[in-house]
Every structure is written in structure tokens, then in C-alpha cells.
Amino acid sequence: MSRRVLSALALPAGVSAAAAILCQGVEHPGEKKASKKEEKATVWKSRRHIKPCNLTGWWENDLGSKMQVFEVGRDGTFSGEYHTAVSSTQKPIQPSPLTGSQHLDEDGQCTFGFTVNWKKFSDSTAVFVGQCFNGDDGKEVLHTSWLLREKVDSEPDDWKATRTGRNTFTRAG
Numbered sequence: 001m002s003r004r005v006l007s008a009l010a011l012p013a014g015v016s017a018a019a020a021i022l023c024q025g026v027e028h029p030g031e032k033k034a035s036k037k038e039e040k041a042t043v044w045k046s047r048r049h050i051k052p053c054n055l056t057g058w059w060e061n062d063l064g065s066k067m068q069v070f071e072v073g074r075d076g077t078f079s080g081e082y083h084t085a086v087s088s089t090q091k092p093i094q095p096s097p098l099t100g101s102q103h104l105d106e107d108g109q110c111t112f113g114f115t116v117n118w119k120k121f122s123d124s125t126a127v128f129v130g131q132c133f134n135g136d137d138g139k140e141v142l143h144t145s146w147l148l149r150e151k152v153d154s155e156p157d158d159w160k161a162t163r164t165g166r167n168t169f170t171r172a173g
């Protein structure tokens with residue numbers, strides 16, 4: 001196997017794709033260059049050991065919010081409940097329904113998205129998109145970005161109605 005492919009495969013989990021591409025581009029004198037087909041086959045073989053990420057179950061994020069994802073259907077759709085730990089409303093926080101869809105792929109490190117309707121205690125809705133990673137240690141982690149749209153009373157207030165953020169979820173319990 002070429003050093004180019006090995007250096008790309010040996011990168012730590014947190015290294016960006018751009019860094020992986022840069023590492024693949026390193027040439028070594030006297031080395032036989034692997035074909036694109038050989039490189040793809042090598043990367044595919046290295047991913048086979050990765051256990052597919054499973055969204056089903058309880059998750060907790062870095063702010064203490066928890067969510068439960070019920071069973072993911074064969075088509076990738078799922079539902080669940082979101083238990084937020086943070087809110088700007090004065091009403092008591094209540095569990096809120098979530099619905100989503102997961103892109104099912106071969107390597108199991110799936111992308112997904114879901115919507116949370118805070119209808120029980122707030123006039124807002126949030127959408128999350130993310131990816132599920134299964135690290136070398138076998139622990140699953142969800143990296144998400146979100147948009148939260150809050151109801152405003154007039155059009156001039158529209159500018160402050162949408163917030164953005166990021167959360168990392170790990171298995172709860």
C-alpha cells in the first residue's frame with residue numbers, strides 16, 4: 001500500500017477532509033503511485049470495521065438537553081421527543097415532539113435532519129442537521145447544527161427571529 005493512502009488512513013478522527021487530501025498528495029521518491037481505483041478500494045476496506053451508527057435511543061448534548069429517538073424506519077424516517085435544558089420562554093419547559101429523516105449509507109456514518117416543534121411551551125420551531133460518527137473507541141457522537149425560528153409580533157422584528165448554533169450529542173445513560 002502506498003504511503004499516500006496510509007497517511008490519509010492514519011489521520012486522527014478530528015482531522016478535516018482538506019487535511020486528508022493534502023496528505024494524500026505527498027509524493028515519495030521511487031514509490032509506485034497507486035491508481036485511483038486502488039486508493040478507493042483501500043479506503044473502502046478500512047471502513048468495513050466501523051460499526052454503523054444507530055440513532056435509536058437516548059442522547060444528551062453539551063448543554064444538558066436530552067432527546068430520545070424512537071426506532072428508525074427502513075426508509076430512514078424517525079420520530080422521538082426532545083427535552084430541552086435551555087429556553088427563553090417564561091413557561092415551564094415540556095418534552096417536545098421531533099420528526100426526522102436519516103440518510104442510510106454503506107459506511108454507517110450517516111447524515112440526518114430533524115425538526116422539533118416546541119408547541120407545548122413556546123411559539124418556535126427548530127431544525128437540526130448533522131452527522132453520526134462512530135469513533136475508533138466505538139462511541140457514537142452526533143455533530144449537529146441548528147436553526148431556531150421564534151415567532152415575532154411584527155415584520156420589523158423579523159431580523160431577530162432566527163438563531164443558529166451547534167451541538168454535540170453523546171449517548172445518554
